[in-house]
Amino acid sequence: MGINFDLEKCVGCGSCVPACPFGLLEIVDDKVQLKEGCTLCGACRDACAYEAITIEVETSPESRADIDSYRGIWVFAEQHRANLKNVSFELLSKGRELADILSTELCAICFGYNVTNTDLLFAYGADKIYLIDNPELADNQEDYLTYQFVELIREHKPEVVLAGATALGRSFFPRVAAILNTGLTADCTGLDIDTEKRLLLQTRPTFGGNIMATIICPASRPQMATVRPRVFKKVQPDTGHKGDVIRVDFKPDNFQTRTMLLEFIDEVTETVKLEDADIIVSGGRGLGKPENFKLLEELAGVLGAALGASRATVDEGWIPYSHQVGQTGKTVCPRLYIACGISGAIQHLAGMQTSDIIVAINDDPNAPIFEVATYGIVGDLFEVVPLLIKKLKEQ
Amino acid sequence: MNIVVCMKQVPGTTQVKINPETNSLVREGIENIINPFDTYALEEGVRLREKYGGKVTVVCMGPPQAESALREAISLGADDVILLSDRAFAVADTWATARTLSAAMKKLASYDIIICGRQTIDGDTGQVGPELAEMLEVPFVAYVSNIEEIKESYLRVRRMVEEGHEIIETSLPTVITVAKEINVPRLPSLRGIMKSKNAAITTWTIADLNVSPDMVGLAGSSTQVIKIFFPQRVHRAEILEGDLDTQVDTLIDRLKGANLC
Missing domain, CATH: 3.40.50.1220 (TPP-binding domain)
Structure with a gap:
């Protein structure tokens, strides 16, 4: 894995220099030179008219086949006190678009206890709901969510998994990604699909919003992202759209839990949220x-x-x-x-x-x-x- | 108590500029600082040591110049500092960063509480803390705004979520990320500044850690940045004209037109 410059072919034209998003290229003595920090993004290779730049990214046939075995888009349907949060519907609305581009299914993953209005998950586009319903999940116990989510992903192999960039999503999704050895992009404000490579293009603000970066996860699955609430608009709900509810048996004893919620203190002092x-x-x-x-x-x-x-x-x-x-x-x-x-x-x-x-x-x-x-x-x-x-x- | 604080050195501004010729970030002339959110983590670590005894170790992954952040950490009360620096660690995403930090924690062997800032001001992800916790197989609590109590084997904290606060108990050892509401960081003491000048900075390279080179840095990163660009501001305001009375009338007309009042 690496980037190679064929200096025989390089004519020192410099057209690769402005193409590098990180400003790492320079022309010294009519030949290209690379500074440290290259992410192998390929922008310089595409800008070179002389085919002097090659990038090797090792993807073995086995891993390629493994990646191709992942299909479907999953959205974590977050609830608070048995009510689904709006961000879940926003993500399903966007997820529907992405699933249609990829001709694949859209699933909502809902953890909680007696969660109301789960039918709305279908209305906003889900083809399938994995419902994990248990009193122990009422308060979003993060150890349970993390380990059960990992089990579900390992069993069903979705290619894309999204959650709201809420306090909960930003806290437990990185743990899921850590266990699965896969990439996670935080706080996205744009999602798109590279149809040719079947990749999720994840755009997010960085440097406090002064810069935008587009990020991919080419060689591991699933592709995971948390998405900022209120960025994607909810579609008009279609109450005629139905699908399957798959109840997942949750056994708290199978999981280790080391944290406990003792008390919740409401701090919303206003009537309108x-x-x-x-x-x-x-x-x-x-x-x-x-x-x-x-x-x-x-x-x-x-x-x-x-x-x-x-x-x-x-x-x-x-x-x-x-x-x-x-x-x-x-x-x-x-x-x-x-x-x-x-x-x-x-x-x-x-x-x-x-x-x-x-x-x-x-x-x-x-x-x-x-x-x-x-x-x-x-x-x-x-x-x-x-x-x-x-x-x-x-x- | 063994307290470990994770720290990152970041550019001292988020007002980054673009070089129009190369379409890239201008990094020259920007002073590097301790990630502001990490200063709350360090302060909380020092306060815990003052109350319960023990020692505060600061771990920072970065290039050799990040040593200055660690000297500052000593002046602010850190007992030991460790710089994780190796070309192999460079261009790491959050997963590869957490993998490097977790290898360092395992080498330290003993930690009761690991404290991180809620996020950095450059990457803004907030992912390294929770990823680190999982790689160490210890519990995790994000957005802590107060440490209520520490006993032998557990910690009780208050943390911030959208709807209010949660009081959470977790077993030790644990990783927490802290919000700026948790404390007001102190200024360096004169004694601390003196100490920081001559302090030895321990540097660990990949050879010091039990981690494979393909798990760290660029090689260990699943995510890849393929494009950076500057957000476009789409419009400028219609500045309402006339005397105040007219301006307010115009505004109400506009809002009525949009069925907003």
Whole structure:
């Protein structure tokens, strides 16, 4: 496995240099030279008109045959207190697209106890549900989820396995991948298929959202990814779409569990949940002090909106973490996001920029929030918001 | 208690620039720092030692220049530091990184609690901690915001999830990842700075670890980056015009048009 440069063929034209996404190539004395850090991505080989670059990736016939024995797309259907999370439906909606491209089946994998509305998994596109129903699974005990999931994958060999990039997904999926010796791509915001090679193209933000990277897992299976919630849109559910429910017998005694949930403390202080809200009114450092969130609460009340916040206000202790929108908070995608006194750090934008309509209210016309906003009002939020509330109430 | 903290050295900014000629990242002139999330992990390790005794060992995989991060770790209270550095470790994905770290943990032989930051600010994956736990076959808890209690053989923690907090008990040894809510890291002490200057940095290469070369670095990585690009901002805002009254009226009109009020 490696990259080779045939210096006899190399004419030093330099067309490979800009092709390298990592800037590792240079022309020295009319010949190409490679710096350390090559990932064998092949971009330079494709750019070379003289066939001077070759890449050897060992895939033995046995491993090729093994890879070809994996078929089907799986989606982890996450539940909380017996209710399925929206991210499960978003992933099934996207998974349906991918499964159709690959002409393969789409399965939902559901762990829990007396989970309601599992029929919705079919409505959002699943052909089959593997249902693992047991009181021990009600709280998403991660040791159980990890080891049972590994068993299911080993038995049924899906080629792609997806989970939401939630606290749970990002915690137990890496453990599944570690045991299966396969690749896992975190927090994807784009999924596509290379139909020729039957590969999942996984695109994700990195460097806090400043750069996007497309990642593949060419030589091991399954191809695993966690996917950021609220990135893919749910399709219209089709209640006529049905499939098979396969109940998997779960025996807790077969698994070792070393952690135990003692208590759950709810911290959602609002009536409308941020992740599911159609409208979000969000406040930043421009509010000046914690008491001023009251003003936004009033606006949220008039609009039937949930209350969001920037990381700065959460760090200052003005509002609980559960309200935080952004890279280390929640990703949201409401129909309307009203950002008040939020400058728009890239980490905040990463959590809300796919909202349908974004309204920015800020006194700094150069604030980056205006770059993603649909409508902007440059002005003092303490004048704009009260007037907006007044006029909305008059409607 | 044997406390191990995993650390990564990262570029000190996420505001990376592009070289328009080569379409690649500009790495020159960017100072390297300890991954900010790892500073909370180190602080928590030092606090645990202060309360329960024992020692804090920091393990970092990286190029030789990552030594500076480890010297800083000493100034912040680490007792021992180990640099895992070898060309064979380079260009590792999270799986291969966790495999290298797990080989180092096995060489250390004794660990009660391994603490990692919740994610790095360059890769942003948060996967190395849980992968490491599984390779060591020990339990794992992510997003810890408080260590409530440690007894002989178990640890009780509070951790953050979307809907609130969970109180979780886990047997020891264990791997946890910590959120920034867990503490406020201290500044280096003068004594620590003095100590860090002359401290010996242990370096382990692949020859020191019981791991096959095809399990680490690029060779051990199942995932492959095939493209990097810069996200496109699609539109600019319509900045509403007129006096404040007109602006607010226009906004309400626009929202009405979209059936939002």
